[in-house]
Amino acid sequence: MDERAATVRFQPFGGLGPAEIADLKALATPPRHLPKGAIVRHEGDPDPKMYLLIDGWTASSIAVPNGNSQVIKVHLAGDMLGMPGLAMEEAPDTIRALTPITVSMIDTRALWRLFTSSPRIAELLFLISQEERVFLMDRLVSIAQTGGISRVAAVIVRLHRKIVRVFPSVTDSMEIPLTQTDLADMVGLTLVHVNRTIQKLRRDKVLTWVHQSVKILDFGELETLAQLPVRTLRAPPQWKGTQ
Amino acid sequence: MDERAATVRFQPFGGLGPAEIADLKALATPPRHLPKGAIVRHEGDPDPKMYLLIDGWTASSIAVPNGNSQVIKVHLAGDMLGMPGLAMEEAPDTIRALTPITVSMIDTRALWRLFTSSPRIAELLFLISQEERVFLMDRLVSIAQTGGISRVAAVIVRLHRKIVRVFPSVTDSMEIPLTQTDLADMVGLTLVHVNRTIQKLRRDKVLTWVHQSVKILDFGELETLAQLPVRTLRAPPQWKGTQ
DNA sequence: CGACTTCTTGAGGAGACTCAAGGGTGGTGG
C-alpha cells in the first residue's frame, strides 16, 4: 500500500522515475499511525509542515469566528497534506483523521533543498499546486453560484472520481467516512438542510446513502446536477513523449 | 512603473536579487497595451500561458452553465496571471481588463527551464502558489460560511490591504474599477442584493461608495464584519537573514 | 441626442436557517 499510494498523486502528470521517488521518500519521516478523530495538526500551530498521507482519509478545515467550520478538502491515500501552510508562519487549517490513518511528515528544510537537487520534483509540486488551485476555484464556483442540491451532488461526483483514481475497482458504490455534519461543513449548508437535500436525492432515485455507504443510482442525473466543468490535466512540455 | 510593479509581487517573501529579476524579465514578451474591457485570454482557450500584469486591473472569472459568472480574483499591477492554467490543457478562467492595462506573456517552455537554472525563482513561484491557495481557502470560508454583509466587507478589506501594498500612499480612500455586477459575481450574490447590502453599509456609516470611489469611514467595524483570519507570510528557511 | 451601461427601488416568493424534539446506534461503566 505504502509504495503505491505515495505515487498515486503524481500519476496524473505522468509519474516519477525511480530516482525521484527515492528522493522524495528520503525526506519523509517514518510513518505514524493515528486513530480516527485524531488531529494531525491544528489551525494556528506554528511552523507548519507538509505531510504525505499513506493510508486512510483526512479532512482539512478552517474554523470561523461564529462557531462554524468549513471543510476545505478531503484527502485520500497518496495525497500531500498541508502544502498551503508552507507559505505561512502558522497553519491555516486543521487536519483531522476521518478514519485510522498512516502519515509521514516531510522535512521542510530538506524539501527546499530538493528544489536545487531535483528540479523535476519541484516542477511536479508546482504543477500539483496549480491543479489544487483550479480545484479550489471550481469549489468556489459551486458554492457561490449553485444551490444546495448541486453542491451536494458536486461533492459526491468529485469524491467518486477521486476514489476511482485510487481504487480502480470501485464502480457505483463507495464507502465515504463523512457524517452529514462533515458534508454540511463542506458545502456551506446547515446539517438540517443537508439532511433534507440528501433525502430529496434519495426520493428522486439519484442515489442511496445508508450509514457511510453511498451507491449512485443515476450517474447522468448526478453529473447534471453537479454542474462541474470539464478539466484536462497537462504535463510539463519536456515530459511529452518521455513517459 | 514597469520595473517596480514587476517586483512587488515578490516582496512579501523578501524580494529577488538583481540576477533573478533579470532571469524572469528575460522570459517575458514585450509589454502589450489593452483597452478596458479587453479579454486577455478566454476560458477554454487551449495551451494557456502565464502573464505578468505590469499596469492596470484585471479580473479572472469562471462562467457557470446557468448563465452566472464567478469572479475568482482581482489582480493589480505586479500580479502574475493565469498560473493555475499551467496545469491544464485548456484555460480554466477568463481574464478581463477592468481598466486599460499593460501585460506581458511569459513563455511556458522557458519557465520550465527556469526550474533548473534558477531554483530560487522556482521556490518563489511555488510559495506564491501556496499563498494563493490559502487566499482561495479564505474566500471559500467567507462565501460558504458568512452572510452578504460580511462577504462584501471582506472584499473591501482585502482589496484595501492589497492596494496599500502596491500604493503605500493610499489611506482610507481608493479607486476600485468594479461595477456592482462585478462585486456580485465576486461574492456570489445577485446584483440587486449587493446593491442593498452596500446601502446598508452606507446607512451604518461604515463607508461611502460613489461611482468607483470607495472611502472607508469605520475601519474597525468593517474588519469586524469581514471576519477575516490573520495570516502571516513566511519566507523559505535558507533566506532567513540573507535579505 | 439616443443607446447603453450602471445604479436604485418595489413587491412577492423560494431556499436556507433556527429552534426544538425524538429515535436509532454504538460504546462504556457499573
Next chain:
DNA sequence: CCACCACCCTTGAGTCTCCTCAAGAAGTCG
C-alpha cells in the same frame, strides 16, 4: 447484562435572507 451517554440522523414549524421579476433614474459614450 443492562443503563446510560454520546453521536448521528430525522422531522416539524416558523422566520429571515436572498432571489426573481419588474421598472425607473442617472450617468456615459458615440
